[in-house]
Amino acid sequence: MGDSIATLFQRLTQGVYVVGVAHGGARNAFTAAWVMQASFDPLLIVLSIHARHSSYVLLQQSGAFSVNVLKKGQLHLAAHFGQAASADKLGSVAWTEGRTGAPLLRDCLAWFDCRVVSEQPAGDHVLALARVIDGRLLDPEAEPMLYRETGALDGASALFPERFDGA
Secondary structure: OHHHHHHHHOOOOOEOEEEEEEEOOEEEEEEEOOEEEEEOOOOEEEEEEEOOOHHHHHHHHHOEEEEEEOEOOOHHHHHHHOOOOOOOHHHHOOEEEOOOOOEEEOOOOEEEEEEEEEEEEEOOEEEEEEEEEEEEEOOOOOOEOEHHHHOOOOOHHHHOOOOOOOO
16 A cells, blocks of 8 residues: 555655755755745745755755756756765766855756755654745746656655554
């Protein structure tokens, strides 16, 4: 039944993003799907990140992150940035530094540069609420990649419980 819950949750419409973080000379970027707009005024975005994710430390230290929206057909980038943090993932792609210092991909649909305003524990993740301080639409003709298109790329289907807890 674990696959059933995973299949159910794949029906939630989510994009695929590369989140960039930086502090001092350290930089990293990772694939994420749990990003959403939270407010119009001020412009706020929420990122859900696992508290033990290696990039979470950089996010906490800098108080900032970028969200790079992947295009349909960029599954190779989703897989590339889904690698372990020990790999130099930014070394083989074109990027620039945002106002916050976070990496902004040059070949994506759009990017947002964000400053964290608060955090909230959320189960095995942390919700980072951030103000969007800059952004750009790079390819207005492109369609965003959907999380469902990544299939089992991230192995998340193995993390779902086998049944609902009934609470």
